[in-house]
Amino acid sequence: MENNGCLPCTTLREGFPAGLRVLVVDDDPTWLKILEKMLKKCSYQVTTCCLATEALKKLRERKDAFDIVISDVNMPDMNGFKLLEHVGLEMDLPVIMMSVDGETSRVMKGVQHGACDYLLKPVRMKELRNIWQHVLRKRIHEGREFESLEGFDFEGIHHFMRNGQDQCCDDVSLFSLEDCISSTRKRKDADNKHGEREFGDSSSTKKARVVWSVDLHQKFVQAVNQIGLDKVGPKKILDLMNVPWLSRENVASHLQKYRLYLSRLQRQRDQKCSSSGTKHSDSNPKDPGSSTLKNSMNKQQNVFSTDNLRCPNNGLLQLHEADFRGTVSELNNIVPGPNMTNVSHIGLDQTFSSLNSEGNSEVFDCTLPTQYTWNQVPQRKLQDDPKSQSIASMDSSPSAASSIASSAVENIIPAQSKSLMGNDLGLKTQEFDASLSLIPDLEFYQQNLLWGGEGGFSPLDEDLHFFLLQSECYDDMNFGMHNIEMPEYYYDPGLIADVPNHLFYDSADYSLVDQSLFIA
DNA sequence: TCACTAATAT
């Protein structure tokens, strides 16, 4: 009974949705990669296919090799709906359709054709996490194996979900489902206690503490800017950020911190402005310290820029920044973006006010990585404040910097990180405080290193990352390298994370990168 | 009920 047919009960038996066998069909390799990544993050077993026909073939070969199918609607060889029909008829597996547009008629069509769900791209982690429910539901409906369900580990699922931080909407269905089924186990129980660990899925998921990397923070800031400081709320930000695994709580927490930071900043500013610090040591920052940062901060108002500055002391950093700077700019040039110019700066103030100068209403959609979007992004960049910072120097001497940068970057970075680490980070701290806005940690450095430095926001970043993020697809393309070292610490709750690193590391050739990425 | 956020816990 349980095991025959379409779904091997094993899946359920194990107690987890983990291991759910998902067949993903999408003609766009990018999406395929993204989805695969995301699904794997959910501890699902993923099989991808870029052709509907191929998918069908696979399904036919082994009817019970999959638990669920996720298919794009638009595919060259076969319409997703067609595939849906076949699957429904032949193997009776739950099928989730997805597409970029959410046109009602289309969604309806999907549903009418038997899709158990219809996802809009970009798909969120949350949505994928919960797909197992369709499998379960189907089984229940078919009346099979309730028994096995009893043993089903709802607790685990809960945890799973919680961990994923989904708590809202989607879960509702889950709950209801659960309720119906399990009179046995009440969610209460599960909720109440479990201090448990993650399911042991292969990838032992860690606790999933969100690390606010530069990227993330940038996204966050961008969202804040778009919304307007006055009107921001975690929810809105979350929506704008469009980061699948992030929860409102995460954002709320960060927002809290951010506000704190802003207020502190504000305070500082007020109190002193004078420090025009005209001086600055340009290059000798020895102290990463405190003072330096502070001054810098004070001076200008641009938080962001300031932040960037935060580099600690070592020349290395400076270089970095410089490098990056150069790099960045280059990128910009390269990139087709329209507003690069604008980009230049937008200070805190603006931040506050909300700058949407650009008016890009569209948030970024990561949907298509390929398309570079930065243009849309309102960014601010850094700049500024040449003065205080040693780093500032970079500003002034871009040329040198850039040149150096390219070659140097790689080296530098690592070094830097090391230093930081070893160093204890006094730096870090300081910096951080100084700039909540960017780079709080080593990690930051490592990861992104620097865009931030730059000013914090590089236009690129967003999109780039995002796209990268979302897809690690680019692994393939990988500009040359793969992560060098970014290891553990930076594990990201979401899938995304690593990518940036590459970029950065690669920095040596941004230009290349760009081109490859964006252009074409 | 939901979202926000200050406070508090980890």
Next chain:
DNA sequence: CATATTAGTG
């Protein structure tokens, strides 16, 4: 410290 979780409020 940074982030998570809680609890009180609207």
